Amino acid sequence: MGWLMLLAPLMAAAACTRPLRVPFEDWRPYSFVDADGHHTGLETELLAAVAKEVGCEVSYVREVPRNRRLPMLTRGELDLLVAATVVPSAVAWYTRPYREEAxxxxxxxxxxxxxxxxxxxxxxxxxxxxxxxxxxxxxxxxxxxxxxxxxxxxxxxxxxxxxxxxxxxxxxxxxxxxxxxxxxxxxxxxxLAIPMLHDSVSYKLSRKTLTEADLQAFDQAIQRLEARGELQRIRARWLPAAVR
The missing domain is CATH 3.40.190.10 (Periplasmic binding protein-like II)
Structure with missing residues (x-):
């Protein structure tokens, strides 16, 4: 598998012992590689900000089919999935929501x-x-x-x-x-003018490799970034006001 490295570790509430493994997906405008070869997109920028606040690096794992991601998270071969809808799970932690999906x-x-x-x-x-x-x-x-x-x-x-x-x-x-x-x-x-529900999405963390303390660190990081307006600024660059 290919890897794309992102971020520099900072001192924060939780200290990652290794980079967080996250599956890469070409999912425009949320996550993609631009013409200059840079990994960019709304999800990429949001996770970069949150991981930096927590004090972690992120490593993007290439070529992970969608149907393999949850089994790999369950086995501890992946650490985090983005844009997850919260459902009861014995194999994953869910952070507080960090954006809306329309x-x-x-x-x-x-x-x-x-x-x-x-x-x-x-x-x-x-x-x-x-x-x-x-x-x-x-x-x-x-x-x-x-x-x-x-x-x-x-x-x-x-x-x-x-x-x-x-x-x-x-x-x-x-x-x-x-x-x-x-x-x-x-x-x-x-x-079409058809009413649609907006859904809040969260980060899904592997219970195999991360702890409840890590979950709390993520929640606190999201809360601090929201309070400072940093996540809102990232969302504003990518999303229309109706779905921020």
Missing amino acids: YGAFVRADAPIPKARSMDELLGAGLRLLTHRGPASLAIVGEFEARGLLTRFEDYAKGVQLLQLGRGDVLFGDSMAIAYAARAADLPLVE
């Missing part, structure tokens, strides 16, 4: 705009849904799949391409990732 449903700007006011109405209209491969963020996604009206993709650039090719009617998923991919493809989209 979902949306989008159609091509040159296509007829559905009059649906909910995902249920999109389903009832027989529209085909395109969404990211991974845990379903809404139960209704499973209903689309049960009716043969769902196509999944691995990355948002592919999702935008599928919409552009007419392989689906509605692109559903992370609003910022969709907007970023659509701009890169020069494909104008319209977001």
Whole structure:
């Protein structure tokens, strides 16, 4: 596996005995390598700030498939996962939330705009849904799949391409990732006026390699950075005000 090293260790509440192992994912605009070869993105900058405040280095582990990450965290082969939704777990600690995640449903700007006011109405209209491969963020996604009206993709650039090719009617998923991919493809989209819940995300820490004291150090670091406005400044550089 390739490694990308990030940050310089500082004295803080918790002293890391080695760099924190975190899986790298090309997940624009959250985490990616830019044209100059620098690892950047919203998640990268947020974790850099938090890790620095805690007093840790971060090592990004390349080529870790999505379905291997939790087993590797459980075995102690990874130390931290970003953007985790809190669910009861005996193998991981969850930090306090550090940002909000917003979902949306989008159609091509040159296509007829559905009059649906909910995902249920999109389903009832027989529209085909395109969404990211991974845990379903809404139960209704499973209903689309049960009716043969769902196509999944691995990355948002592919999702935008599928919409552009007419392989689906509605692109559903992370609003910022969709907007970023659509701009890169020069494909104008319209977001449907369908209420979507915003979700808070946290860091997921391995209980195999980290302790409750480490969890507290992360929580305190996030709290201090929020109080100083540093995390807000990072979010403001990457996200529109509605999803900061």
